[in-house]
Amino acid sequence: MTWWRTAWLIARRDLLVEWRSRVALNQVFPFAGIVMVMFGFAIDDTRLMESIAPGLVMVATMFSLLVLVQRSFALESEDGALDALRTAGVSSSALFWGKSIALAAQLAALQALLIVLAVVLYGSSVRPAGAPLLVATWLSGSWGLATVGTLYGGLAAGARGRETLLPLLLLPVVAPVLIGATRAVEAALGARGTVVDGWPWMGLVAVFAVVFCVGGTLAFGPLIEE
Amino acid sequence: MADMATGRTAATTATAATRTLGIVTLVGVAWLIVSGLLVSPADVNQGESVRILYLHAPSAWVAYLAFVVTAGASALYLFTKKNSLGWDRLAGASAEIGVLFMAVTLVVGMLWGRLTWGVFWRWDARLTTTAFLFVTYIGYLAVRRLGGTPEQRARRSGVLALLAVLEIPLVHFSVKLWRGLHQDATVLRPNGDVKLDGFMLFTLIFGVAVFTLMYVWLVLHRQRTLTAEDLLDDVGLEIAIAERRGESRPPDLAADVPRSDRPRPDITVGF
Numbered sequence: 001m002t003w004w005r006t007a008w009l010i011a012r013r014d015l016l017v018e019w020r021s022r023v024a025l026n027q028v029f030p031f032a033g034i035v036m037v038m039f040g041f042a043i044d045d046t047r048l049m050e051s052i053a054p055g056l057v058m059v060a061t062m063f064s065l066l067v068l069v070q071r072s073f074a075l076e077s078e079d080g081a082l083d084a085l086r087t088a089g090v091s092s093s094a095l096f097w098g099k100s101i102a103l104a105a106q107l108a109a110l111q112a113l114l115i116v117l118a119v120v121l122y123g124s125s126v127r128p129a130g131a132p133l134l135v136a137t138w139l140s141g142s143w144g145l146a147t148v149g150t151l152y153g154g155l156a157a158g159a160r161g162r163e164t165l166l167p168l169l170l171l172p173v174v175a176p177v178l179i180g181a182t183r184a185v186e187a188a189l190g191a192r193g194t195v196v197d198g199w200p201w202m203g204l205v206a207v208f209a210v211v212f213c214v215g216g217t218l219a220f221g222p223l224i225e226e
Numbered sequence: 227m228a229d230m231a232t233g234r235t236a237a238t239t240a241t242a243a244t245r246t247l248g249i250v251t252l253v254g255v256a257w258l259i260v261s262g263l264l265v266s267p268a269d270v271n272q273g274e275s276v277r278i279l280y281l282h283a284p285s286a287w288v289a290y291l292a293f294v295v296t297a298g299a300s301a302l303y304l305f306t307k308k309n310s311l312g313w314d315r316l317a318g319a320s321a322e323i324g325v326l327f328m329a330v331t332l333v334v335g336m337l338w339g340r341l342t343w344g345v346f347w348r349w350d351a352r353l354t355t356t357a358f359l360f361v362t363y364i365g366y367l368a369v370r371r372l373g374g375t376p377e378q379r380a381r382r383s384g385v386l387a388l389l390a391v392l393e394i395p396l397v398h399f400s401v402k403l404w405r406g407l408h409q410d411a412t413v414l415r416p417n418g419d420v421k422l423d424g425f426m427l428f429t430l431i432f433g434v435a436v437f438t439l440m441y442v443w444l445v446l447h448r449q450r451t452l453t454a455e456d457l458l459d460d461v462g463l464e465i466a467i468a469e470r471r472g473e474s475r476p477p478d479l480a481a482d483v484p485r486s487d488r489p490r491p492d493i494t495v496g497f
Contacts, residue, residue: 151389155382159372169365169386172358173393176400183404204400215392219385222304 003094010090010098014072015105023071024106032064032110036117046123051192053122054185057114058178061145064110065174066167069149072103073157082157082224092221096150100216104146111138118189130188130195137184137202144177144209151216154224180204239450247443254436258429266429275341278334280429284437285330286356291441292324293363293390300387303380311456312449314380317387318370319448321363323441328360351402358397362390376456 001009018024039056043049049056076082085095115134118124126134152170156162180201185191187198240248262280269276296317303313335353336346347353370383422430 155369155386161372165365165368165372168361168368172361172365172397173389175358176396179400179404200403204403208396211392211396215389219389222381222385225381 003091006090006094007097007101010085010095011101011105014075014099014102017075018102018106024068024110028064028067028071028106029110029113031067032060032114033117035060035063036114036121040121049122050124053118053124054189054191055182056122057111057118057185058182060114061107061111061141062171062174062178065107065145065149066170068103068106068110069153069170070163070166072099072150073153073162077157086225092224093217095224096147096154096216096220099154100143100146100150100213103149104142107146108138108142111142115185124189124191126188127190127195130190130198133184133195133198133202134188137181137188137198137205140202140206140209141177141181144205144212145174147209147212147216148173148177151212151220151223154220157224176208177205180208239447239454244443244446247439247446251436251439251443254432254439258433258436261429261432266426267423269426272342275338276426278338278341280433282331282334282338283430284433285327285334287434288437288441289324289328289331289359291438292320292327292445293359295320295445296324296363296366296387297391300384304384304388309377309380311376311380312453314376314384315449315452315456316445317383318367318452319445321366321370321387322448323444325360325363325367327437327441328356328363332356332360349405351398351405354401354405355394355398358401359394362393366390376459 036056039060040049043052076085086092115124115126115138119126149170152166152173156166156169159165180203183192183201184198184205187193187195187201258280262277266277266280268274299313299317299320303309303311303317306313335356339348340346366383366386369386370379372379372382374382
């Protein structure tokens, strides 16, 4: 079986499990939604909310990322699925890519939902001029978060106390995405600056995605092989 | 480091060399206190608060040095053929001391900031990166305690230490970009530069040297303690296995040998 085919099968498996169990759809997405509502309660100032909406979207994404990554690796730990895959000789880099693709797809859907919620709840508006920037940030942000989430999720998988360890490891690492994507989305939505100002920030997110994609491909094997 | 190779059950982690190093370090610290607090002059702009520099800068230096050593030792563990656990323990010992000195740096730095800037914290790139480093290595130490065999621990934490090398420049760069958008805050600028005269500069350099010695001293001891901990795990396992075997023997054979007199497994250690 070719490397790509393996990666694709793993991504398909993860998404299929997700589709049948609907945990992300019935639990994680509503969780992200309630976080957005909680921000509204805490801030309670419509004008302020509109200007900080991009940041709130990204923070809600980070929280949901933690939950999604836990879920993604809970599937592997249950019934020794990860061990079975390793025994079957599945290449660890293909496993990394497969899980990253599945996670990226879920994150992309989640972020789309959060942007819609920002429009509905916080009064943000998507300008046509900002749409390409928004889409580019959305895609590179999803991919960057998915790769780094898979990498650190794999590290914490199967360990005692992983629920508390993962946020400690993951949140400092995703700071560049939080900074870059927030500034880019601010520019795209017109909350601050012009659209042109946002593109370098999108670049930062893209660089992050590339760095952790390469780093994860190399490092995932040694992390999960025991 | 090497004289533990005989597997002697010494009750101390000290050797003649580390004892000498320890004495030199303590004398140096004593002199640094005298020099920093009494002999060296106050600063023209900052007054007496400049004396914090003699603690702040050396601890920051040690923290960064410690993290560089952690990364280097992790790379040596992962990429040398022998995969010697000694490198892993050096990485772990160094990271622990790095976290300790980074905490000192942050606390002392905040106090100094309060005195010179009027605020504890500034969202400056250097400060923010330092805080991230601190949290990252706390995470690293948590990963070291995940359990499993020493080899699992070594590989896991080794990869993590190298990922931190990847992460930190990225965080620093993005925070720098982020701050660049708002203001250009630089450390030591707002209330006037610290102008160091000859003796102040000497005290500072002396402090860095003493703290480096302290780092080496602490790392050597900590590395030996970690070695002993790993040994204890191995020995504990072997004793448990031996006792288990003892239980499976016929009761009349096992009963006449008191538990503590049963033959212990031969433990030979080499690293």
